Amino acid sequence: MANIIYNTAAIITLVSIGIAFIRMIIGPTVADRAVALDVMTINAISLIVFIAYYSNRIIYLDIAMVYALISFVGVVAIARYLERGI
Amino acid sequence: MELFGAIITLIGSLFLLLGALGIFRMPDVYNRMQAGTKATTLGTIFFLFGISIGHLECGCFGKIVVLILFVMFTNPVSSNALARAAHFTGIKLTDRTKKDDLEKDNIKNKGEEK
Amino acid sequence: MRKLKHSILLFLTLMIFWILFTSLDVQELTIGAIASIIIVLMTIGLKPVLSAIKLNPKSILFSIIYLFVFLKELIKSNIDVAFRVISPKLPINPGIVKVKTKLKSPLGRAFLANSITLTPGTLTVEMRDEYFYIHWIDVTSENIEGATKSIVSNFEKYLEVIFG
Numbered sequence: 001m002a003n004i005i006y007n008t009a010a011i012i013t014l015v016s017i018g019i020a021f022i023r024m025i026i027g028p029t030v031a032d033r034a035v036a037l038d039v040m041t042i043n044a045i046s047l048i049v050f051i052a053y054y055s056n057r058i059i060y061l062d063i064a065m066v067y068a069l070i071s072f073v074g075v076v077a078i079a080r081y082l083e084r085g086i
Numbered sequence: 087m088e089l090f091g092a093i094i095t096l097i098g099s100l101f102l103l104l105g106a107l108g109i110f111r112m113p114d115v116y117n118r119m120q121a122g123t124k125a126t127t128l129g130t131i132f133f134l135f136g137i138s139i140g141h142l143e144c145g146c147f148g149k150i151v152v153l154i155l156f157v158m159f160t161n162p163v164s165s166n167a168l169a170r171a172a173h174f175t176g177i178k179l180t181d182r183t184k185k186d187d188l189e190k191d192n193i194k195n196k197g198e199e200k
Numbered sequence: 201m202r203k204l205k206h207s208i209l210l211f212l213t214l215m216i217f218w219i220l221f222t223s224l225d226v227q228e229l230t231i232g233a234i235a236s237i238i239i240v241l242m243t244i245g246l247k248p249v250l251s252a253i254k255l256n257p258k259s260i261l262f263s264i265i266y267l268f269v270f271l272k273e274l275i276k277s278n279i280d281v282a283f284r285v286i287s288p289k290l291p292i293n294p295g296i297v298k299v300k301t302k303l304k305s306p307l308g309r310a311f312l313a314n315s316i317t318l319t320p321g322t323l324t325v326e327m328r329d330e331y332f333y334i335h336w337i338d339v340t341s342e343n344i345e346g347a348t349k350s351i352v353s354n355f356e357k358y359l360e361v362i363f364g
Contacts, residue, residue, distance in 0.1 A: 001089060009098070020110075031115045038161075043102050046102065076163075111290065124317075149221060152221060162314040
């Protein structure tokens with residue numbers, strides 16, 4: 001029973017990545033795309049943690065952590081680039 | 087206990103879906119950020135917490151706590167930086183906007199410099 | 201003195217995160233302590249930001265209360281945003297307002313800005329000296345005082361005790 005609910009949650013997260021991806025394609029400005037990318041990465045972090053528990057490899061949690069770190073730095077770099085160039 | 091964790095995870099994933107829907111439906115970039123930041127932060131907290139209390143036997147609760155703290159601190163910072171950059175590059179607010187104090191103050195500062 | 205307080209607090213924070221990452225094993229604790237001391241020595245020339253935290257019983261009590269107030273506001277804000285997103289007419293009334301804060305320390309202001317971003321319908325856009333520019337999804341009061349009262353003061357009374 002619990003497994004079915006966990007899998008449903010993962011599928012809903014996957015669907016929300018898809019919706020954010022549509023916004024990333026049609027988004028009229030760069031900032032829209034960056035926001036959509038931010039949301040996609042955070043959903044992906046949740047999915048990575050889900051996969052870590054699902055396949056019983058706890059080492060994947062470290063990957064989720066590094067991915068969170070890189071996405072934060074990436075979004076801040078995009079913001080800084082928009083503000084005054086590289 | 088596992089069922090309880092599963093239900094919390096489901097609630098978290100629903101919040102994540104709401105965040106993505108908000109990104110899709112809102113009219114301008116600032117409103118999108120509002121939905122994107124808040125809903126995804128709470129959604130991630132619920133999702134990770136639910137998964138970890140459903141699998142307490144592996145003893146990696148600490149890593150999940152670090153991950154939750156990290157998301158909670160960096161998510162507002164990155165959206166703040168993006169909002170600031172978006173306003174700086176002159177992305178227009180939607181037509182339904184009531185007022186814009188920042189724009190007014192920018193114009194005032196330029197007038198004083200001249 | 202402020203440097204010393206900052207160094208001790210930084211060391212304790214690093215050690216807590218290290219223990220959360222690994223386990224309570226003597227070898228791992230030793231390595232973590234050595235790495236934390238190296239990091240503290242490397243960053244000793246930077247600004248002592250953490251020394252703004254006050255360490256008395258009242259501020260510790262207030263930080264625990266603040267955590268619960270913050271979580272309550274976070275859940276409230278999410279339900280609020282959820283209703284706005286789901287309803288077909290998109291009931292938004294946005295605008296950027298200016299508010300004033302009484303907090304002096306940079307760390308306190310950073311905490312305040314983050315808390316504002318995560319609470320109902322507000323998003324910090326810009327910080328200039330003691331003024332914050334906040335994007336508000338549902339503008340209810342147009343002047344500085346009214347906006348300050350309804351956005352900032354709820355958190356400020358706790359953060360003032362914790363950070364000074």
